[in-house]
Amino acid sequence: MADKNLIGHKIGAYSVDVEKGRLRFFAKAIGETDPVYTDEAAAKAAGHKSLPVPPTFLKCLESEGRDVVELLNLVGFDLGRVLHAEQSFVYHSMAYAGDVLTFHGFISDLYEKKGGALQFVVMEARVTNQDGEHIADIRSSLVQR
């Protein structure tokens, strides 16, 4: 059983640049064909200041700023036995290419089910941009089998 004292443990604030190339690569990887996500002129014509960060890419940016293996080690999890259980996003404002997003992450829960056969760690992060604007809150739940 992971140490319950880790609940509330801060993962640390870190900042990540949102790059156009990464957004285009992500659009290709998920088969996105809407030009708003790949063509800056189309994005601007649709009222955006640049290419938008698509809904789930915030999770990718969050992961970029920290070492997931180190985090799993902290709670005593083994990468090969870990699965993603749940993921949620609450959106407050759009994020765009060129933004610098800051993630304030923390461990919000640790618990087990089935008499310890399944162990869960829940991490949350508050996301803000370079102007201090609140972009989103994201929550990730991982399970170790």
Place this chain on the structure above:
Amino acid sequence: MSVRFSDIQVGDEIPLLKLQPVNRTTLALYCGASGDHNPIHVDLDFARKSRMDDVFAHGMLSAAYFGRLLTAWVPQSQVRSLSVRFTGITQLGHIPTCTGKVVEKFIDAGEQRVRLALRCANQYGEEKLAGEAVVALA
């Protein structure tokens, strides 16, 4: 033509999103583009050492398909929340289809919103991902 709150009824289905079959290239591209370099999704040797028969899709790839489902229906600026539960593993060769159904119409924070129940299933009808989204509609 934009989607209007007054035109939507509880029980309505939004236009579905049918994907291409998931193959190893899909997973390699998603690995690189997402930055999720967990070898269990791309390295067969690692997957076998972890007692899996083969590599399998990132759960967040299907979650990204939910994102596409929503932003094909309304502009992204109207998406208020998205939550997903990973209920099954998408294997190589699976063909995901994402669907969404309106389950509630309500007013929150002074705007008209709808709650959608989302589902992603493979070609055999097996659920892989379940979710919920809240979208604001004029």
